[in-house]
Amino acid sequence: MPFDVSYDCDTEFVRLLSRDARIDLPRACLELARDASPALDFRQTTDWIAARGEELAAKVARAWPEQDALRSLAFSLGTDHGLGGNERCRDRADLSYLNRVIETGMGTPVSLSVLYMAVAERVGLELTGVAAPTRFLTRFETTDGPLFLDAYDGGTIHTWQDCVARISAESDLSPEQIALSLSPAEPRSIVVRMLNDLKQVHTRMRNWDQSWLVQYRLAALMPSSYRERRDLALVALKANKPGEAVELLGFCLKTCPSNEQAYLTEQYDNACGALAKCN
Structure with missing residues (x-):
């Protein structure tokens, strides 16, 4: 995506x-x-x-x-x-x-x-x-x-x-x-750490709308990170964004580890079902 x-x-x-x-x-x-x-x-x-x-x-x-x-x-x-x-x-x-x-x-x-x-x-x-x-x-x-x-x-x-x-x-x-x-950190890594703090809190509190905004920034900062794209896909589904979830999960299924294939396929099917209800 x-x-x-x-x-x-x-x-x-x-x-x-x-x-x-x-x-x-x-x-x-x-x-x-x-x-x-x-x-x-x-x-x-x-x-x-x-x-x-x-x-x-x-x-x-x-x-x-x-x-x-x-x-x-x-x-x-x-x-x-x-x-x-x-x-x-x-x-x-x-x-x-x-x-x-x-x-x-x-x-x-x-x-x-x-x-x-x-x-x-x-x-x-x-x-x-x-x-x-x-x-x-x-x-x-x-x-x-x-x-x-x-x-x-x-x-x-x-x-x-x-x-x-x-x-x-x-x-x-x-x-x-x-x-x-204990070495000095670059501003980019400081912002990423702040975003990860926010990600953890929003996930614990199940605040999916704010979690989406945070995760989107993390994925934008680290576009080559499979983990951040996968997490964005999963948050999209929880944040009631089935269209984005379908697109992101489809991408993740092409590159995911074998031990995640079944779970992500299930989430992809859930996203497709949610998207169908919106149309």
Whole structure:
């Protein structure tokens, strides 16, 4: 199925589709939020980010050593403005949206990290996202080595050794894999991680209309991924889009693994039956 990749109002998402590295990450995330709130005004979020930068500018300019600048950022957002998360946040799709993080003070590891990165950029600090396996973090380079800020935990700061020990205790990754997981993440992979967070929540909550919008973006970003096309086909059927489901499932049946053939054939027949009822 050819994807409609125009996304006329989503300038940053279009850049992601074309693999342009010059991405305004906060705006790209707001474009995802607009799927749930079509009338969303981005200015409220961007104004909030700018205001936090103005609050921090003088403190960061005076900070020395460089770690103190990071601590000022963490204290401002994590303590003064109370941004953080808890396990209940993972079951709320709206807390992946930057505007809702600002409104509620709560967010997911990814959405909180994006806000930290955006405010840091306003005051000349370079925070990069880190797609660690157990929790998304941000990374700050110092002359003594990288520090990692956990926005989900209220802005706590950790050393490389702290993070390696934590991931080792919570996963089966090798030391080489752990080191790789703590490398800076590209904006594209950050957006994909946010979309996957949304995908999981919408699936658990059986919110198929929003799941379709999320899955469509994932499939557009990864057009060669059989898994994303298969998931889009299955979501199409659940979202009462039998025409799209028939087309997508027909494509998947041509390339699917043998162990999925029977199930996808059954879903294809269901989609054909649903489509016939619509005609």
